[in-house]
Amino acid sequence: MxxxxxxxxxxxxxxxxxxxxxxxxxxxxxxxxxxxxxxxxxxxxxxxxxxxxxxxxxxxxxxxxxxxxxxxxxxxxxxxxxxxxxxxxxxxxxxxxxxxxxxxxxxxxxxxxxxxxxxxxxxxxxxxxxxxxxxxxxxxxxxxxxxxxxxxxxxxxxxxxxxxxxYQEQKIEKEGDLCRKCQTPVIKKSPKKRKIIKNQNYYFEYYMFCPNCRAMYMVEEAKKEVPDGNTLF
Incomplete structure (x- = not known):
C-alpha cells in the first residue's frame, strides 16, 4: 500500500x-x-x-x-x-x-x-x-x-x-415508524381475509406489522365502516 x-x-x-x-x-x-x-x-x-x-x-x-x-x-x-x-x-x-x-x-x-x-x-x-x-x-x-x-x-x-x-414514541401510524417492542421499522400489510365480526360496525383495511418481532398495530385511518350484508370480501 x-x-x-x-x-x-x-x-x-x-x-x-x-x-x-x-x-x-x-x-x-x-x-x-x-x-x-x-x-x-x-x-x-x-x-x-x-x-x-x-x-x-x-x-x-x-x-x-x-x-x-x-x-x-x-x-x-x-x-x-x-x-x-x-x-x-x-x-x-x-x-x-x-x-x-x-x-x-x-x-x-x-x-x-x-x-x-x-x-x-x-x-x-x-x-x-x-x-x-x-x-x-x-x-x-x-x-x-x-x-x-x-x-x-x-x-x-x-x-x-x-x-x-x-423516549416514548408517537402512535404507530405509517411505514417506517418504530415498533414499540423492538424499535424495528414497521411495514404496511393488508389482511388476507377481511372478516366482518358480528355486531361490529367497522373493519381495518390494513395494519402496521413489525417484521422482526411480528407485533401488529391497528391504524385508525385504516378503519372502514362495515358495508351492508356483513359478508366476507
Whole structure:
C-alpha cells in the first residue's frame, strides 16, 4: 500500500439479545486482504437493535487509519437508518421526534455518525441465517458474548430505562415508524381475509406489522365502516 492509498476493509457484524430486551452480545469480523480479526462482547441488559448498532460502531472504532469500509449487516434497522437517511434527519432535528420525544438509541446513532465521519463507509444488508459465512460466524461470536461470564453494563440502555418517559414514541401510524417492542421499522400489510365480526360496525383495511418481532398495530385511518350484508370480501 502506497502512502496515498486508502485501504479497503470489509466489516461483518451481528448482534442480539436473549430475550429482547435481555442479555446481549455482538460479534465483529474485520477483513483486509485476506486477513481477518474477530471480536465479541457481552452486555448484562440491552436490546437487539442496540447490539446491532454497537457491532458496527465497535468495528469502525478498531480501524485506526482512514479507510474505505464496506459494512455487511443483517439488521434493517441499522442499514436503513443510514442508507435511507433516517439518522441524518434525526441529527438535523436535534434527535427530537414528533411530539417532543427523543430518538431511541440516540447515544449509539450519534456515536455511529461520528465514527463514520472518519472513514468512507458504505452499508450492505445481508439476509441473516441464510448461509452467508461471515454473517453466520458473527452470529456465533454474538452468542459467545451473550453467554460470556464477564458481561458489561449498557449504560445507554440503563439511562433509557431511567428516563423512559422522554423516549416514548408517537402512535404507530405509517411505514417506517418504530415498533414499540423492538424499535424495528414497521411495514404496511393488508389482511388476507377481511372478516366482518358480528355486531361490529367497522373493519381495518390494513395494519402496521413489525417484521422482526411480528407485533401488529391497528391504524385508525385504516378503519372502514362495515358495508351492508356483513359478508366476507
Amino acid at each position: 502506497t502512502l496515498n492509498e486508502i485501504p479497503h476493509i470489509e466489516l461483518f457484524t451481528d448482534g442480539g439479545a436473549e430475550p429482547n430486551p435481555g442479555k446481549g452480545g455482538f460479534g465483529v469480523i474485520l477483513s483486509y486482504k485476506g486477513r481477518q480479526k474477530e471480536f465479541f462482547e457481552g452486555y448484562e441488559l440491552t436490546t437487539n437493535n442496540r447490539m446491532e448498532l454497537m457491532a458496527v460502531i465497535f468495528g469502525l472504532e478498531q480501524i485506526k487509519t482512514k479507510a474505505k469500509v464496506t459494512v455487511f449487516s443483517d439488521s434493517k434497522y441499522v442499514v436503513d437508518g443510514i442508507v435511507q437517511g433516517w439518522a441524518a434527519n434525526w441529527e438535523r432535528s436535534n434527535w427530537i421526534r414528533k411530539k417532543g420525544n427523543l430518538v431511541l438509541n440516540k447515544d449509539l446513532w450519534e456515536r455511529l455518525l461520528d465514527v463514520m465521519d472518519k472513514h468512507e463507509v458504505t452499508f450492505n444488508w445481508v439476509k441473516g441465517h441464510a448461509g452467508h459465512s461471515e454473517n453466520e460466524r458473527c452470529d456465533i461470536l454474538a452468542n459467545k458474548g451473550i453467554h460470556s461470564e464477564n458481561k458489561m453494563k449498557d449504560e445507554g440502555y440503563l439511562d433509557y430505562l431511567e428516563n423512559i418517559e422522554y
